[in-house]
């Protein structure tokens with residue numbers, strides 16, 4: 252197996268555009284910095300990532316439920332959460348070239364790292380996007396685009412707990428868009444100003460916080476491995492005390508070895524009872540939980556695994572990428588996990604005649620009727636068609652050939668091993684479903 256291109260990031264960016272995973276936003280107008288659009292393959296991949304997360308965090312758990320809160324929330328939410336005063340990055344500008352930097356990312360504040368010019372004083376820059384609700388643009392109409400989905404969960408804590416009759420330990424999960432006016436977005440979809448989060452707040456008795464913190468660190472690390480990320484490209488990094496967010500007692504990041512270096516994929520934090528207490532204080536409505544057994548009210552502690560759907564999607568793309576073979580035989584393969592792959596099966600008649608297209612169409616329809624995302628292709632030589640599917644990450648190809656027309660069998664070709672075997676045409680749906688199920692964690 253040849254090693255991936257040294258400039259892996261630009262290779263991935265161009266593969267994403269060529270194959271319809273990810274396009275630059277508003278490209279025909281020159282693009283909009285840090286904004287990206289998911290194309291036909293990308294939208295399937297990201298949906299599959301979110302579904303894999305939801306399956307593992309909600310569907311398969313008896314004590315975790317989901318919500319879908321609105322993006323715009325009462326402005327007091329952000330006062331209570333500390334985002335209005337504390338969600339800032341330190342910013343400096345170069346007085347000469349006008350470049351803007353995060354002060355905490357510079358080695359020295361003496362001079363501009365780009366042109367050597369003088370830098371401004373450090374200023375605090377709030378990362379929340381502001382907008383106005385209603386027709387009058389004054390301060391009383393100011394609202395914020397949420398910078399994290401978590402607060403929609405905290406303010407609904409009692410609503411959900413009462414409606415679902417759950418007792419700590421229990422969790423509330425949410426997937427949705429968040430917005431941050433990042434000073435230095437970049438590295439493709441890694442740091443953007445609009446992104447999707449997958450967060451779960453797990454409410455526990457305060458005495459059990461450390462046990463659950465460890466549990467979620469292990470579970471979340473394992474999730475990335477289960478869906479195919481190589482162990483050597485993953486690590487867990489515990490935060491130093493001076494790195495901790497204002498609400499956290501402890502925090503660890505699952506980091507991935509991106510081509511630009513080890514960087515955060517997901518954070519697991521012990522948020523203590525900070526948020527529930529602050530919302531109780533600011534709203535005047537207690538969010539304390541009433542424990543039937545002890546007949547006491549208490550504020551549960553919160554363990555929060557907070558992941559990014561875009562970052563996870565990018566990591567799955569990068570980690571699955573490989574170039575196999577040499578010279579003109581070299582082929583690009585995305586070894587995406589079958590549950591994540593945008594297309595599960597490609598149906599390919601060997602030639603465009605002798606009834607093979609018709610037979611293939613029938614199999615293709617069967618797959619679609621069974622909700623298996625599939626693709627039909629009868630153009631060009633079979634080797635080229637396999638190569639196109641390898642590059643899209645399709646784990647299985649079904650080929651209809653002259654033998655199929657005699658004995659009603661087809662060939663299944665597996666992307667990763669290139670193993671080929673024959674099965675009855677009528678069993679394709681069953682075989683593929685079984686293969687996907689076996690791979691699914």
Ligand code: GAP
Nearest residue numbers: 399401441442443446516517518557558559562
């Ligand atoms: N509620 C806690 C919280 O929001 P965070 O570490 O700031 O914690 C959680 O964000 C995850 O959201 C990150 O690990 C990352 O995957 C994703 N994320 C955060 N900022 C992002 C950005 N600007 N672009 C893309 N993803 C981002």
